[in-house]
Amino acid sequence: MGNVLIIAQIQDGEVKKATNSTVTFASEVVSHIGGAYSILALGDDLSGQSEALAALGAQKVFLAQADGLDNAIAERWTPIIEKVVVDGAFQVVVSPASSTGKDVLPRLAARMGAGMASEVVEVVFSDGKLNYTRPMYAGNVNGTVIIDTPVEILTIRPTEFEAFSSTGASPVEKIDVPQAPEILGKIEFLGFEKAESTRPDLAEAGVVVSGGRGLKSEENFKLIEDLADLLGGAVGATRAAVDAGYIHNDFQVGQTGKIVAPDLYFAVGLSGALQHVAGMKSSKVIVAINKDEEAPIFQVSDYGVVADLFKALPELVEEIKKVAK
Amino acid sequence: MKILVTMKRVADPDNANKVKISGDGTQVTSEGLEWKPNPFDEYGVEAALRILEDGVGSGKLRGEVVVVTIGPEEVTQQIRQCLAMGADRGILVSGDDDKLDAMIVARTMAKLVEKEQPDLVIMGKQAVDGDSNQASQMLAEILGWPQATFAGHVEVPEDLSSATVTREVDGGAAKVKVAFPAVLSVDLRIVTPTGVNNNVAAGKDYQEGPRYASLRGIMKAKKKPIDKLTLDDLGVDRTLQVRTVSFTQPAARSAGVILETVQELVQKLQDEAKVL
Structure with missing residues (x-):
């Protein structure tokens, strides 16, 4: 015993x-x-x-x-x-x-x-x-x-x-x-710097919307945030997006970042590097939006849309609003 | 000041999906894949160099950087890569991966610390093959030294007596100051342009990522010494506490459908997946 x-x-x-x-x-x-x-x-x-x-x-x-x-x-x-x-x-x-x-x-x-x-x-x-x-x-x-x-x-x-x-x-x-x-x-503890977020905890959220280098800038990450907020979800990112300074590293999903498994995962403007996939492949439903139809992320996604994210994301937000009514 | 940096060779991490499992499920083989220094360990070498440099990229170190590894003879190649970056010398302890666990690695490093008397040990936060993330913490405990794990930023005073470390933790960053001797484990962000501040080479930023070896560096590395030891030389207890008895391929996700429009996607998410 x-x-x-x-x-x-x-x-x-x-x-x-x-x-x-x-x-x-x-x-x-x-x-x-x-x-x-x-x-x-x-x-x-x-x-x-x-x-x-x-x-x-x-x-x-x-x-x-x-x-x-x-x-x-x-x-x-x-x-x-x-x-x-x-x-x-x-x-x-x-x-x-x-x-x-x-x-x-x-x-x-x-x-x-x-x-x-x-x-x-x-x-x-x-x-x-x-x-x-x-x-x-x-x-x-x-x-x-x-x-x-x-x-x-x-x-x-x-x-x-x-x-x-x-x-x-x-x-x-x-x-x-x-x-x-x-x-x-x-060893002296000097303080804790909180990564501010008004959204649910990435590790616990039912919906996660992640963006990659395809977002191109910190400002554009707002498109990711808009979709996450509409669905009451959390925001995630790839290492490339974090390294490019689009978002704080606390939001990195992957092998050496956060491991997530929400009911619904959106992978937007990210290719699907295996280090990223390692952190999200247990998600129940995976949606990928990428303009490159060869992107490996489509190999692990349940639903894929080959499209320009700058057009598809706002459209998606509008469509979801419609059906939510 | 002397810094010991640990380095493990791993099968090319960008092709980790190509590693194979032997027919009887007892071994992982990475045939055809290139061996590379574990990325986090390479970041450790970069961090050590930045801590000791007297100017950004000066190449002149205010101390010694020793790269240590456990592995087969062939790992000399990856040690040379680290020496070409600017580390001073290497130590290769011969050993087989499948006869090691994190505790044996930590015990081996503890013996090397006893022998080398460094002021600081820097380790990658995890090897990207085993993905265990244990050895640095274990080493710190065995040595009775403070640990600062998952370091995304390190600042050292000019006298190199301590490190103020920003640790990447859940929900944000924790800042701690550890007095040397200490063990650091480094995270991704340590190799950003401002990942290390040694208060000597201040004011200029580094390039993103670990440095590339210069041709001169590669030539010099050929002449740098690599000591070769065995676990028996060091008197390391080799009893495995943790055995990986078999390997399996995890269930792969299969590719789903490609949809033409966003409208179609929303409809599928609502009616088929029922997640909206």
Whole structure:
């Protein structure tokens, strides 16, 4: 029997949907190895999130609260998570593959001498071991991974697991947070610069409209924004569009950017480089608009329109407005 | 100041869709594909050079840049590419990819750090073949050094005692200052024209991307030393903690239909896909 510890993802005071997806993953693991899952959240003050966390069906919710924990400094978080893992004899530690999860969990793995698998998309149980599937080579190969250490550490790709919903009320325990380790003297948090957006979170949006180099300028990106806003969606971009300065890099979709899987994905004025496709190919419906009929994006799209985006996008906005009436 | 930069060779990332899986599903083969330095590691070399240069593109470094790799003998070629960019020397630790996991890589680097005593280790945030994004964080923990991962911008003071790093994280950018010795992992934006500010070569911007080797650089690189070591020389524990036991091809999406008009698209999205 083993127990699973989930590290919650909290951003802007909100328990992110990625946490719910991680709960679904943890339930699957528990169905294989027995035990139960618990949740650990770290932050300055989690009184506002406690209720949402307690509604995720966990055996227990642990809250680690101390000044500075909101900054998610890996050197600060690691010993706290380690203590909870050791005290609770957890066998699997899992977090969404958020930037914090990616930053902190490998450090935890090294600290605990535990093996780690990144961006897991599937788990099965075979010959008494958990087998994790994870994408490699920009999603062109899936590897099946087995971890041979007593504690197994994972990040999972939230888009591959349904978001768990429940109305339960788990017991909540405020843990004693260990003192900040000495190494904190060598790292100073200077601040967080928020990428301002009034639109839904790219990772959670039901509709994503992405633009590429074909947009030609920052001003033209407004065409992408107009369509996104009409559909209550998020805006995404290719690396080329980000590098060209059309949009902030927080909106980059791809192998090394955000991984998205909305119900509806528009790929506009982008060729479909495999690094980009790696970040969006799990979308339910993909629409491509590109004037080059040879563009590889048409190979992965459900619907394609070969057209000049500067003409097609405004037209599309008008047409959708018509049918929405 | 000494900077250690790690570099892994990877199959040409722009042709990652051409890698093949062996019949028994136990190996990935990249026959016919060119080997290249992992792009993020190339950015690491560029960042190290920019940190140490005494002027934009001057080629004169205020310290030493050492490129280290684990791989077969043939990786000397990719090390030479990095030396041609301007790094000073290389270290090649012989090893097979399928007998390594991130922890063995981190342990190996820790041994090299012990040997070389650098002030800073720079690593690419992930190798674009394995896509794990683990080794730099693990190394920092093993060494007990601070880490600044996913660096999109780095500023160092003239005395090279620390780095102020803008980290690319969900929802924006986090700024941290780490005292050296430290481990940095670099993200895409580090090679934008203003990705590194060393307060010496200030005022002028770099070209976008990692620099191309000059002919002179390529000639000089041929004479630069590459030390060759084994994992046994370094006394690295080679127990695998993580085994990739099989590989499969993910289900491919099939191409859909090409529509003539936007009107048709809207109709399909509404009636067929039912997403509007």
